[in-house]
Amino acid sequence: MKTDIWVDGEPVSSVPATDRGLAYGDGLFETIRIVKRRPTLAEFHWQRLAKGLNRLAITLDIEWLMEEVATFLSLQSASGGVLKVLITRGSGGRGYNPAGCSGARRILSFHALPKHPESNRNAGITLYPCSTRLGHNSLAGMKHLNRLENVLARAEWDGSEFQEGLMLDLDGLPVEGTMTNLFLVKNGTLYTPALNRCGVSGICREFILRQASGWGVPVVVQELDEQTLLNADEVFVCNSVNGVWPVARYRHISWPVGVVTATVRDRVLEVLNG
Amino acid sequence: MKTDIWVDGEPVSSVPATDRGLAYGDGLFETIRIVKRRPTLAEFHWQRLAKGLNRLAITLDIEWLMEEVATFLSLQSASGGVLKVLITRGSGGRGYNPAGCSGARRILSFHALPKHPESNRNAGITLYPCSTRLGHNSLAGMKHLNRLENVLARAEWDGSEFQEGLMLDLDGLPVEGTMTNLFLVKNGTLYTPALNRCGVSGICREFILRQASGWGVPVVVQELDEQTLLNADEVFVCNSVNGVWPVARYRHISWPVGVVTATVRDRVLEVLNG
Numbered sequence: 001m002k003t004d005i006w007v008d009g010e011p012v013s014s015v016p017a018t019d020r021g022l023a024y025g026d027g028l029f030e031t032i033r034i035v036k037r038r039p040t041l042a043e044f045h046w047q048r049l050a051k052g053l054n055r056l057a058i059t060l061d062i063e064w065l066m067e068e069v070a071t072f073l074s075l076q077s078a079s080g081g082v083l084k085v086l087i088t089r090g091s092g093g094r095g096y097n098p099a100g101c102s103g104a105r106r107i108l109s110f111h112a113l114p115k116h117p118e119s120n121r122n123a124g125i126t127l128y129p130c131s132t133r134l135g136h137n138s139l140a141g142m143k144h145l146n147r148l149e150n151v152l153a154r155a156e157w158d159g160s161e162f163q164e165g166l167m168l169d170l171d172g173l174p175v176e177g178t179m180t181n182l183f184l185v186k187n188g189t190l191y192t193p194a195l196n197r198c199g200v201s202g203i204c205r206e207f208i209l210r211q212a213s214g215w216g217v218p219v220v221v222q223e224l225d226e227q228t229l230l231n232a233d234e235v236f237v238c239n240s241v242n243g244v245w246p247v248a249r250y251r252h253i254s255w256p257v258g259v260v261t262a263t264v265r266d267r268v269l270e271v272l273n274g
Numbered sequence: 275m276k277t278d279i280w281v282d283g284e285p286v287s288s289v290p291a292t293d294r295g296l297a298y299g300d301g302l303f304e305t306i307r308i309v310k311r312r313p314t315l316a317e318f319h320w321q322r323l324a325k326g327l328n329r330l331a332i333t334l335d336i337e338w339l340m341e342e343v344a345t346f347l348s349l350q351s352a353s354g355g356v357l358k359v360l361i362t363r364g365s366g367g368r369g370y371n372p373a374g375c376s377g378a379r380r381i382l383s384f385h386a387l388p389k390h391p392e393s394n395r396n397a398g399i400t401l402y403p404c405s406t407r408l409g410h411n412s413l414a415g416m417k418h419l420n421r422l423e424n425v426l427a428r429a430e431w432d433g434s435e436f437q438e439g440l441m442l443d444l445d446g447l448p449v450e451g452t453m454t455n456l457f458l459v460k461n462g463t464l465y466t467p468a469l470n471r472c473g474v475s476g477i478c479r480e481f482i483l484r485q486a487s488g489w490g491v492p493v494v495v496q497e498l499d500e501q502t503l504l505n506a507d508e509v510f511v512c513n514s515v516n517g518v519w520p521v522a523r524y525r526h527i528s529w530p531v532g533v534v535t536a537t538v539r540d541r542v543l544e545v546l547n548g
Contacts, residue, residue: 005291005292007291012291013290013291013292014288014289014290014291015288015289015291015293015296016287016288017279017281017286017287017288017289017381017383018279018287018383019289019296020425021296022289022293022295022296022360022362022381022419023303023360023419023421024299024419024420024421024422024424024425025298025299025419025420025421025422026421026422026425029297031368056422056426057429082368084368086296086297088296089425093385094305094356094358094383094385095388095428095453096421096424096425096427096428096452096453097428097429098425098428098429099429099432107291107296109291109292109368111367111368114369132412133411133412134411135409135410135411135412135413136409136410136411136444137407137408137409137410137411137423137444138406138407138409138423138444139409139422139423144422145296145297145298145299145422146298146299146420146421146422147297147298147299147300147370147420148298148299148300148330148413148418148419148420149411149412149413150298150370151294151298151300151363151370151372152330153370154369154370154371154372155331155371155372155373158373170410170411170412178370179369179370
């Protein structure tokens with residue numbers, strides 16, 4: 001019995017072709033680092049998911065989902081890895097109208113932790129300058145299933161020279177990586193782009209925003225232009241699976257791994273290691 | 275044997291949970307009116323699909339797809355209806371990178387023609403003023419699977435008072451209906467919004483743009499503001515399933531079914547009736 005994918009609580013690995021997630025990207029997802037069979041940064045993930053479901057008017061009992069996830073994780077052969085929780089509006093007829101849809105469909109899948117070189121975390125990475133732009137829209141922040149821009153940006157490079165790509169918005173402002181959020185440090189203060197018009201409000205970013213002042217690091221959320229990024233003292237990207245990766249190179253600029261970045265990286269790692 | 279859904283040429287009604295269309299909206303679709311087991315406006319649909327696949331770097335032999343569609347249509351119990359052709363990048367691992375995906379997955383489904391009142395076509399419809407805005411992005415024009423804005427806009431009203439909703443973009447410019455394109459007539463000339471920053475380049479719109487001058491109607495594609503719409507002599511919406519619906523009411527303005535609208539409606543209907 002294949003148990004690394006569950007659809008609506010059953011160990012099956014397919015979904016109806018009428019699913020609204022497939023038809024329109026009508027749903028949301030969370031990608032969660034699992035340690036000792038437990039989600040890390042769980043409250044952040046469930047809060048974001050609940051907020052997104054509310055915005056899309058998809059009804060789902062999160063407490064009940066958390067119980068299903070616990071059962072699912074208890075049956076995996078590995079105690080650590082990555083859990084993907086994908087929620088769609090369920091099945092519906094042809095046409096955009098969500099009225100009459102079957103209601104939330106739950107797709108859980110368990111994956112091995114991605115294998116990235118240790119140097120990503122220690123020496124830092126090189127960012128590819130993506131030409132695919134993030135558009136502006138009113139769905140910004142949500143981790144919904146409309147992710148073609150990220151797919152096209154990630155398709156722009158291959159090989160091992162670049163470990164992540166930086167995405168600018170339509171105005172040329174740096175916003176995020178294809179799968180990470182962006183931070184920079186200037187004169188001891190952390191800055192991260194505002195996500196009012198595009199981008200995903202990442203869990204690791206949220207964690208850092210909430211904790212930074214407790215670590216003695218002031219943090220500012222605002223629009224940042226590319227020159228500000230190039231003039232930064234330190235730069236890093238982060239997500240809730242891999243934690244913090246210092247950025248060592250972007251375009252013609254190189255950065256050392258700075259003290260603020262190292263502090264944030266180590267604090268995040270503590271949480272991600274359970 | 276259920277034959278109204280085929281996935282990759284097989285009469286099955288489910289897709290792998292690893293499908294990229296489900297994960298990221300990584301794919302495209304066409305909704306095609308079928309008459310006597312044949313697609314109407316076929317060359318327009320296949321051309322748009324081919325262009326979109328090229329843009330997304332999804333490889334698919336369109337000639338071969340057309341043959342599959344013909345076989346699929348020959349097996350349906352009804353000779354008329356609506357064919358939905360949905361193409362995704364196939365199955366892939368977790369993560370945005372499209373490298374290593376299984377390649378195009380084909381999902382064909384056959385549906386009854388939607389039942390709309392005859393008055394939609396004859397007396398015209400009332401447009402709901404949607405508050406969901408179309409964002410600006412570089413994917414404009416394509417009929418891709420990232421359609422959450424359309425879903426949220428269509429969810430704004432129910433009941434029979436409104437037959438379609440008008441969507442404005444982030445700047446407040448009218449762009450299209452939730453499932454239709456928008457035209458207006460002023461002093462005998464047709465105008466339709468430019469779709470450089472948002473919107474779907476609809477098949478019926480394309481047909482009209484190509485044919486209008488042959489019908490003796492000049493046509494202009496440009497940005498239009500809402501005041502221009504309200505001041506129009508005639509307004510209509512269109513798609514390739516329902517054809518042209520005159521707009522009789524939008525906000526505080528009423529329009530009669532004008533002579534240009536009636537001409538275009540009737541010419542389109544000839545084609546959609548095979």
